[in-house]
Amino acid sequence: MLCLGIESSCDETAVAVVSEGGLLAERLASQADMHALFGGVVPEIAAREHLSVLPVLCREALAEAGVAPADLNGVAVARGPGLLGCLLVGLSFAKGFCLGTGARLVGVNHLHAHLLAPGLEREMVFPALGLLVSGGHTHLYRMDSPGRFLLLGRTLDDAAGEAFDKVAKRLNFPYPGGRFLDELAREAEPDHDLFPRAYIDNDNLDFSFSGLKTAVVSHVDAHPGLRAARMTGPGEPGGEGGDRAALARVCASFNWAVSDTLRIKAERALDRERGIRALVVAGGVAANSGIRTAMGDLARRRGLELFLPSPRLCTDNAAMVAHAGFLSLSMGRRHGLDLEAVPRGRVVPEDWLQGTD
Structure with missing residues (x-):
């Protein structure tokens, strides 16, 4: 066919x-x-x-x-x-x-x-826990087959990708700015106390990244030297006159806060859903290095087969x-x-x- x-x-x-x-x-x-x-x-x-x-x-x-x-x-x-x-x-x-x-x-x-x-690259395994992380959606699914999806948790306001875009815009990175955030994040160790992990003090599987976004934007506004004086290009995230090390720390801390929030909710879903054999992570934000590392670690700890599509x-x-x-x-x-x-x-x-x- x-x-x-x-x-x-x-x-x-x-x-x-x-x-x-x-x-x-x-x-x-x-x-x-x-x-x-x-x-x-x-x-x-x-x-x-x-x-x-x-x-x-x-x-x-x-x-x-x-x-x-x-x-x-x-x-x-x-x-x-x-x-x-x-x-x-x-x-x-x-x-x-x-x-x-x-x-x-x-x-x-x-x-x-x-x-x-991921099925285009290798045969998938079911049942699987599916984590979709994109510009407009952050959802968790139980995938029992290629044609059977059960929504477990959904975006309540800002999705992870929206938070990346809005933070990047406030830092004056070019659109789409998520990849510039990810590049800079690799240059520093995250401060786990700098930003909150979003909407985790509950017992549900839904997502809300508006609070985290607001926290980062407020931090940037309070430290105007972090924001590039002009919109930067691909080879120079951070712009002119800024403190690149401080900016890298902010990006790494934000990246970690998003990744660990996703890890917490995915682990919570795995504790509740029986018979899960694989973890699937997909969507545009699944290309983020911090998220790929966090989900890889989770899959190894839980003995699950990990399905991460190639960046393309x-x-x-x-x-x-x-x-x-x-x-x-x-x-x-x-x-x-x-x-x-x-x-x-x-x-x-x-x-x-x-x-x-």
Whole structure:
């Protein structure tokens, strides 16, 4: 079976082709440089850019895979959560493609696709505890199979990725600033008492990083020398005239506070859920070195197999969408042409049609 995947949920436009043998081709166009001018994603600009580049990327991906449109059995598209205008561009393209070729359509939950992404690199083990750490979501799931997810804990306000972005912006790092924070964090030892670990004095599995974000922003405001005098470039995080050592300590301490909060909640979930054999950590923020180290240590202590996608599969990509769609189609799940996009803030329904017709 051949499946085309389309990703347009935010500011990455991507197309991929997968088969039983794995990933055959992938094309991606990033808008990061464009949105960096505004310090964050502008939804209207992002949607227009998707519309412009999606047909080109699709032609290139099919050509690389050596596949004709009529050869495809299915088209998987990220239906949400995401920016509504951006999702609609990808969804409309997918529907048109299915109308023209007769391929089956399947809408993919973008969050679940992230957690299934490690399956592109090696066979996954279930049941697993899934930790999704992205710009808009920090969620915990029990994953009993590739098609069965149970939400255990969710973001109540700021997700981990939002906290990274907002702290980086206050430090005057370029968008997206999370990687600059991570780079600087490696230059210092964290002060475990500098910032609080967010929303851990409770017995639930939900996440809230707004308090931690506020604590870091307040610290930066009280120490104006930490903030770069001008927006820095990739080779010089820290900017002009700042105390790089002090800034590195702040970044390391913030990184540790986020990572240890995730570790505490994941460990709490492992204590409650029975039969867990693996730990899956995915999403854009899963590329962070501190989080990868903390989750690796947790998996080793608990005797779990660890699934961490390579950094290229942590960011939004079509390979994970195509892979998740391929698995859904293999289970007989599909959607009709009345499939709706689901913006951020709404639950993506499990409204598949069963069968191959």
